[in-house]
Amino acid sequence: MIEVLQTGPLNTVQDLGRFGFRNAGVTSSGAMDRLALMVGNLLVGNAEGEAALEIQTFPFRLRFERDMAVAVTGADCEARLDGRRLPPWWAMPVLSGQVLELDTPRRAARAYLCLAGGIEVEPVMGSRSTSLRGGFGGLEGRFLAANDRLPVAGAAGPAVPQGGFGVMPPETALAAHFPAPEDGTLLVRAVPAGEYALFGAEAERFWTQTWKISSHSDRTGYRLSGEPIRLASPVELRSHGVVPGVVQMPPSGEPIIQMSDANTAGGYPKMAGVIDVDLWRLGQARIGSRIRFVRSSIAEAREAERAVRAYLDDVRCTVPMLAQALAAMSRR
Amino acid sequence: MMKGRKRKSGSLTAQMLDPATLEQIALWLEGAGVASIEIETEDGRLVRIVTGEDAALRDAGVDPVAAAPVEPHSVRPAKSQIAGHFLPVHPARDAAEAAIGASVFPEQIVGFVGIGPLIMPIRAEEAGTLRACTVGPGDLVGYGDTVFLIEPAQ
Structure with a gap:
């Protein structure tokens, strides 16, 4: 479980969206920065599309109620874990009782908090995304409020390195595209x-x-x-x-x-x-x-999509390799 | 690379100590600008292959860049935990996590190492003052290489 201690309005649970129901007037919803959500999930060993928190109003504070691994991606919110500053686009193990704080970013608009295992709210029509207009999905179909507690599924992926690690932000890694x-x-x-x-x-x-x-x-x-x-x-x-x-x-x-x-x-x-x-x-x-x-043009769009896919695949392959290399060196 | 050329006879260690193989590895290392490589074999034994004078100096405990005007015993190194390219500033930020001359606390991140799409932190081991950075932006650093010098707090 995680507990929201402080939040502004309009912060929601989001995944990659709810597809296949537009004919019934159901909006797709999903993260506004899908790439940040996917990267955050890969850092903690999740599948790309696990549900996470989309934070767009600040300050935001949250307490972890058990040991787990988390990643903060997207806008640089000067994140702090128990008061200690974290770099942006960062993943690390956290301990039960630790508090994560996010402040208003100076650039960019939205941060994503991904948790190993993913946020385990009940899926609606195949997605955990919050539909604020429909009032369903996510946590009771509404945005987060202080004292909300959200369930987190058990992690399936490899352990996140003890000292934490980060990822090249897409803006840097994909600058050429x-x-x-x-x-x-x-x-x-x-x-x-x-x-x-x-x-x-x-x-x-x-x-x-x-x-x-x-x-x-x-x-x-x-x-x-x-x-x-x-x-x-x-x-x-x-x-x-x-x-x-x-x-x-x-x-x-x-x-x-x-x-x-x-x-x-x-x-x-x-x-x-x-x-x-x-x-x-x-x-x-x-x-x-x-x-x-x-x-x-469509050709240019396809070329950029291929570059994004290659970046995501690179992150997915390299995360377990890094974890293994660090584990091997710490055994010495 | 070694795996693909693995021969049928002899242990992996014996194969690597074969002069022809050693020469080939040394050529690869020099071509890649790598000073030394450590290889762990199945039986846990380590093989360390060192090329060039630079590496020989370092082996003798003389770090050419660390020969800064500071007493060797008064400073502590902040080391890279992994091989990669040194990033003094996080690519998404404008300024370093800690400036030279700033006080740092134990475990504080003072720099980064980029490895492909990922980034590893370089941390201060104890409280003190960040005195010097011993490598340039983008330089290749190895496992255990000194990247910063920290003067411990009194």
């Missing part, structure tokens, strides 16, 4: 979507201007602010399916990017689709920060 920010502006790759042509010459400004992530942004979607892009003449569209990454253009002319808790259907014209492999970077973008869309 993602466009670097320009003057603090995050570059997000996207491909034109269904109604792109309706915007005619105006569509060009979608790519050239810098958009700000407005305060009306959450796990459902990011509303962007900037110089509006409007249709020459309004169109009426039938409602159609929507998935995370879809960029809609409401009549206001300021785009909405659908995120993890994306609506399952919508009727706004679709300007573009953010490539799936770039969604984790958006998931770490903060309210008030700036982004720009970069026109991409």
